[in-house]
Amino acid sequence: MQPLFPAKLKRGDKIRFVSPASTPDKASALKRADDLGRLGFDVDFGRHAFDEIDFYAGTHDERLADLNEAFRDPDVRAVFATRGGRGSYRIADRLDFSAVLRDPKPLLGFSDITALHMMLMRQCALVGVHGALYGDGNGALEPENLDILLSVLMQTGEFSFKSRQEEASSKLTTSGMAKGKLIGGNLETLSTMIGWGLPDLNGAILLIEAVDCMPGLTDRVLTLLIKSGCLNGIVGIAVGQFTLRNREKTEAIIDIVGDHISTLGVPILGGLPFGHGSGALTTPIGSAAILDADAGTLAVSY
Template sequence: MSPASSPDKDRVLRSAEILEGWGLNVDFGEHAFCKWAYLAGTDGERLADLNAAFRDPDVRAIFTTRGGKGSYRIADQVDFAAARRDPKLVIGFSDITALHLSLLKNCNQIGIHGAFSFGPKEESVSPYTSESLRRALMTTEDIVIDARPEEPTSGLTTSGAAKGRLIGGNLDLVATSAGWALPDLRGAILLLEAVNLYRGQVDRQMTMLRKAGHLDGLAGVAIGQFTDFEFDRPYSVIDILREHLAELGVPVLGGLPLGHGDSPASVFIGAVAELDARAGTLAIGRNDT
């Protein structure tokens, strides 16, 4: 499905070959490769594809071809009754965060924050990214994500541990969803990642979320990859995030390989997770999904 922007067809077909190699049968939404301005078809076309998949008993998982822009335009119009009758995983990240949050809020449906990731010059998906998604989708193994010291957001790690439902994703879409698609975050671990934003945008979004009370009662914060930022400049995005996160007074684990950076992992949105800042791990037990 393409509920947001139009994808690169060749890359999608390469991803389909990987899924078929796992033994899956792959089909495409009618408008998966359509283009309408910066979207993959009109709102009605993209929504029709998505709801058709939710209503089809033969469909067991919905892979989104890319993020970009546009899923937030239709995230409140999903056939939630169909999603409740026949739960199936939605796989994607970035703009797809709006769908994850709306499905979690309206029908308690868990999704997978992750996808195949082709960089601008990459012809294949990293083995780590591919295996992480396969394990999340097709095994009963627990998921343990190790923080990477080389990720700039690792500098945000504090101390302590927390347990709660992992909710969030792309910061831009978490902020966009506030007030209509964002679930109650009390007792949750908030996941945040971002790409190609100005420092002021990050500051505004964090300010809104915090001062509007959306971050009240958090159990902890998991920070993924903040990509395409200038980290070596004075008052960087790391400094901005540290200021806002300090106001929350909860354990923070940074440096997680979740987002738009190199070799991202996959993780369940809406499942109960355990964050251990000292060990540098974010873990989800299958009994909690």
């Protein structure tokens, strides 16, 4: 299936924030909406965006309704997740795929939103946008990421990302080059989708990142991904940020990741700025990419 590219945004277009997983901090979400408004976009929120039931932003049906309404509404030109958390996997198989195919729109999110990205690729080949409106630590939008995000949403071209030596995963870099669709996201969420929600990964460059994925869990989810056979056809691996509150365990986790993915015999590029860490950037996923481990670069077309 050929990639399905959403239409490009323009100033004045409507962006809708929805909460397919957990409840966001309301003040932070409203601040990001104001930021987008100052950039010239019309912004609104799904009706259940700030609901709270346990760790979900509303019931499964309510969160699904907000998401499907955004995909169906012809006035909405992009759909932004307010946050990740938990719960997107509970509704991913009930998306209105016909509406997405009729009027493909960019879906921005990461972390738990990986479940939606994967299912939309599986059912529609929709190219997604892995990332967020990351802050700079002082309340403003991080400028480098904002530039990339706006370019991804509003322009056509190629986006190049460099491996960062300061990222713990940079030590996993091997050598070689790979070409294929960049597919993936949050490691734990990817493992949740095995057997029902992953797109075909044959010929793909796998993207993985994780947050607070402790050594035992990291070992289990990678074992599951590899032994399930769903990674047999991948041609390369792009490793993003592995972020832990307990930094002492980071090296052990990176070693576990390397122990697993080295068995796949494909080029690996670590140290990429995708995930939950400092200086994270936005990237398209589901479109053509070139991974050059020797040069330390990942180029993604959109």
